[in-house]
Amino acid sequence: MMTQAYRASILYCLDEPARVGAAAYRYHEEGLLWVENGRVRQVGDYAQLAPTLPTSVEIIDYSGYLLTPGFIDTHVHYPQLPMIASYGAQLLDWLETYTFPTELGFAEYDYALQIAEAFLDELLRNGTTSALVFATVHPASVEAFFTAAQARKLRMIAGKVLMDRHAPAGLCEEPETAYHTSQDLIQRWHGQARLAYAVTPRFAPSCSPELLDVAGSLLQADSSLYLHTHLAESTAEVRWVAELFPGAQHYLDVYERAGLLGARSVLAHGIHLCEGACQQLSRTSSVLAHCPSSNLFLGSGLFPMRRYQEQGIRISLGTDVGAGTSFSMLKTQGDAYRVQQLQGELLEPMQAFYLATLGGARALALEQQLGSLQPGQEADFILLDPQATPLLAQRYAQSQSIADTLFMLNLLGDDRVIAATYILGELAWKRAVTC
CATH class of the missing domain: 3.20.20.140 (Metal-dependent hydrolases)
Structure with a gap:
């Protein structure tokens, strides 16, 4: 049984923000995503979820990154x-x-x-x-x-x-x-x-x-x-x-x-x-x-x-x-x-x-499979680096909220922001690290 967990800031939607406001999304500033056999097993705050994991589950640390659905x-x-x-x-x-x-x-x-x-x-x-x-x-x-x-x-x-x-x-x-x-x-x-x-x-x-x-x-x-x-x-x-x-x-x-x-x-x-x-x-x-x-x-x-x-x-x-x-x-x-x-x-x-x-x-009538990080969904997710460029890093230091960070990424970001892409819980692409 393939199982891993990923530590990062985590953001995903449960509903449409324009319709229900702040209740539409979940943001875990220090979060943990547990993936088992290609599907989300559990997601939540790191401090609460990490102690409940079996000792066999490896935790991959992406602290400083933002993990979202693909x-x-x-x-x-x-x-x-x-x-x-x-x-x-x-x-x-x-x-x-x-x-x-x-x-x-x-x-x-x-x-x-x-x-x-x-x-x-x-x-x-x-x-x-x-x-x-x-x-x-x-x-x-x-x-x-x-x-x-x-x-x-x-x-x-x-x-x-x-x-x-x-x-x-x-x-x-x-x-x-x-x-x-x-x-x-x-x-x-x-x-x-x-x-x-x-x-x-x-x-x-x-x-x-x-x-x-x-x-x-x-x-x-x-x-x-x-x-x-x-x-x-x-x-x-x-x-x-x-x-x-x-x-x-x-x-x-x-x-x-x-x-x-x-x-x-x-x-x-x-x-x-x-x-x-x-x-x-x-x-x-x-x-x-x-x-x-x-x-x-x-x-x-x-x-x-x-x-x-x-x-x-x-x-x-x-x-x-x-x-x-x-x-x-x-x-x-x-x-x-x-x-x-x-x-x-x-x-x-x-x-x-x-x-x-x-x-x-x-x-696409796929909300039961994709688009969020709810338990049971397919584990297609990405890691965003809010400091991928010098300009982003400077702007990110002034960010006041997760919405502000998103807006910054939308206006200043591009493919360089994507640090890693996972398909069914498996690493499918990772940004090369350059000196």
Whole structure:
């Protein structure tokens, strides 16, 4: 029986801070996390818990570090790793100029596997332990991603992209072919180890009504599948959807008519939504994945978080690499703060932390397994070093509270803050120590 304990400052959420305030989180300044067989056995104050441990349990001392659940990225494109930080263009031009040419290469399994491995290593280096991931239209891109994720024992959700129009021929397929290919991938990978499958129409403009119906049929056949797509990212996109689907009441109605909305549906962006779409999102319990770094980079617009929260819409966070410019969920939280500031609103540090951990788990219906550090949960956790750089160390010396420390990390931190990443209680990545 594999059992260890970790001494550190420990922070995790039990609920949403914006809804219940300080009762939503637990902070143990001198804490102890006991892990047994890949799951949390117990968590609490060091002084109280340490004397109760069996003498056989090794205590690993991470004093001075902050231990939290691993981050959960609810919208990211692994095939776009090679094109991250490409200059210029807004959404629709970005797709034509960079995304589609890059994704054509993923028909080749060995190349897809190479990028998938580099992508997953980058996630771990940034403290992200689970993600909802776009592949490409090619089955090989899904096979490669799940193979690499399974080898690392990661909890990942992904699916092949569905497109049959407005893209290069090498990225399009007939609806019937898409249905059978998706079925084969679902049967092979969905529910294997810690993996799950997401039906993944790229976005409404790239899908005919027939292909969207295929996506709906796949979801109807298995209620445990996820739906992952894009929604109302730019105003030009919204206008295009209105032209392509004149019978729909609004953009989101296109997805509703195809049976794509529900509690396991995650729609990235959702910046430009009418009142009817907001009501539809709330009624169906669908999730908006807020991707602030990408929205700022492409000039797509400002996500109206307060408006959506007031309407009961579920929200999570995504990096949206490669339009997003960093794998770091710390930087993503910092960008989310900036987006709200530009609208005269505030995003509290603890709420941002919730969105990146338990909020992400709830968005993916995984809150029983992930996102907190409750007994019985899978022990995916990270160690944050609040003194990882000279500037951080100087600022940390002035920190007045755990919320202040979080805010500091979000605004000044990056991958250097991640000291170690653990998957199922096993060390998966550790920062090299340099002199």
